[in-house]
Amino acid sequence: MKAVYENALKRIDRIPPEGLKQIIKNLSAENSIYEAALHSTLDGIIVCDLEYKPLFINRSAEKIFRLVSWTQEFALWEQLNDDNLANFFRKALVADETVLNREISLNRHGGTRVISISISALVSEGKISGNLIHLEDITDKRRREAQLRRAESLAALTTLAAGVAHEIKNPLASIRIQLGIIRRILEKNRTKKTESIFHNISLVEQEIDRLNSIVVDFLFAVRPMDITLILDRAEEVVQEVVELMSHEAEDQHISIVTKIEPNLPDVMIDRKNLKQALLNIVKNAMAAMPDGGVLTISVFVRNDELQIAVSDTGIGIPEELMAKIFEPYFTTKESGTGLGLTITFKIVKEHNGEITVESAPSKGSTFTIHLPLPQPEQKSLPPWEDGVQIEGSHMED
Ligand SMILES: Nc1ncnc2c1ncn2[C@@H]1O[C@H](COP(=O)(O)OP(=O)(O)OP(=O)(O)O)[C@@H](O)[C@H]1O
Ligand SMILES: [Mg+2]
Structure with missing residues (x-):
């Protein structure tokens, strides 16, 4: 008391x-x-x-x-x-x-x-x-503790899987080289009888390439990214991607339309990685139009961002799959690895950007990359240089 x-x-x-x-x-x-x-x-x-x-x-x-x-x-x-x-x-x-x-x-x-x-x-x-x-x-x-434990064990598993994937890459490359040698030897004694062997070799080579791209994509998705951002022209990267895909698009009866706003500002990008991110989106867009269509890529400034929008007139994405498409290994394709959008997402995040998707089944989809515009450095002037008098301060000669 x-x-x-x-x-x-x-x-x-x-x-x-x-x-x-x-x-x-x-x-x-x-x-x-x-x-x-x-x-x-x-x-x-x-x-x-x-x-x-x-x-x-x-x-x-x-x-x-x-x-x-x-x-x-x-x-x-x-x-x-x-x-x-x-x-x-x-x-x-x-x-x-x-x-x-x-x-x-x-x-x-x-x-x-x-x-x-x-x-x-x-x-x-x-x-x-x-x-x-x-x-x-x-x-x-x-719940948070359990999540943390799960994340830790997942990280350990990812490191282990990355190690295994890395170990697979070298023997795979050597198998590819050895097959090349076998092909050359057979080439010298090419007869009707050996013709079917060439067909088999091609099949094995295709499978090796597929395996290799799975391993490479996997390593790209899980490893920390080597990215260097510099002020650069993003629209040039868009043009490079369009050039790269133009033949394939023509073959698939897809016309590519590019709409690039004039006088675009430079943004902080890593050309090589941004190109990869865009390529993944463009390839998906083309795959969504098996009977041909229009692929529109627009680059413009809106809301303090440089936006790159890739629209297709393809099959669209059902609402229930929207939340899944960026997940690793999510694919609806027979030969897809489901890592394309995971990698794109990772690259865009490394650019301090965002990626948004709009889609309507059987009408098409639009994937938009949002890149922040560089902000002018704000200089804070000392108050007396700004013509502001500080109360109670006296300048003495
Ligand atoms: N433009 C699009 N139109 C319709 N569906 C799309 C589109 N882009 C992505 N998708 C859906 O999202 C899934 C995941 O795409 P993602 O690029 O990650 O993997 P993928 O294309 O299946 O395989 P890969 O690893 O070879 O790219 C696709 O399988 C597809 O179902
Ligand atoms: Mg893809």
Whole structure:
């Protein structure tokens, strides 16, 4: 008890009614603060007397235990609506155990919540006067820990897989070289009989190339990127991509339309990587138009960004697949690896940019790369150079 109240208690008979009123007012104000603090904490707090009847239950505890009403007349466990919980408290309180962070799962409509419960003796003026129960909802904490563990084991697995992929690359290259040698030897004695062997060699070569591109794409997707951003002309990269794909487009009856806004500003890009990102989008767009169509690539400035939009008039993407297309290995193609958009996403992120998609099934899709425009460096002038007088400052000659 505070000294001021102890003193007041000693001379209570001599305190005039006005003084008593003031003391009670002070006491009540202090009490309200303590109560408000206890009710405001996110942790649940329950105070029980020596007969395990609750004297105080704060709002968080009421919420955690879904206690709509409670009374000081019955033991705590008699008022809990969950049998497991009631059993736990009955045993722990009666045994006078000190409980430290015991985890209990409670089934709730929104899913299972994990509650950490601690019980300790309530000590007041050197004497045990009851029990203090502390509750903490650790569901989200546990979830975050589990996510972190999953991310860590995934990272370890990725490193391992990258190592294996890297080891596959070299023997693959050597198999390709050896096949080339075999082809040359056979070439010298080419007869009708050996003709079918050339066909088999071509098939093996195609499979090797496919395997190699899977490994290369995989390594590109998982390894940290070697990227150097410099102020450069993004529209030139777009033109390079168009040139590169023009023959293939013609073969597939696809006409390419480029709309490049005049006087575009330079942006921070890594030409080689941006080209790869765009190529992946353009290849997808072309694959989405098996019967031909129009591929439109526009480059323009909007909302402080340089935007590169690639539109096709192809099959479109069903709404339910939209969230998946950037996931590694997600593909709807027979011979796709599903890494194209993963790599594009990674490159765009390295450019501090964003990528957005709009699509309507059987009408077409638009993939837009958003690159931030370089912001002019803001120079903060000292106030006196800005003609602003600083109050109280005097320039002396
Ligand atoms: N323009 C598009 N129109 C329709 N579907 C698309 C388009 N672009 C992407 N998709 C869908 O997204 C999926 C994933 O694309 P992503 O480029 O990542 O892999 P992929 O093209 O299947 O294989 P690859 O690794 O060879 O590129 C595609 O399989 C396809 O279903
Ligand atoms: Mg692709």
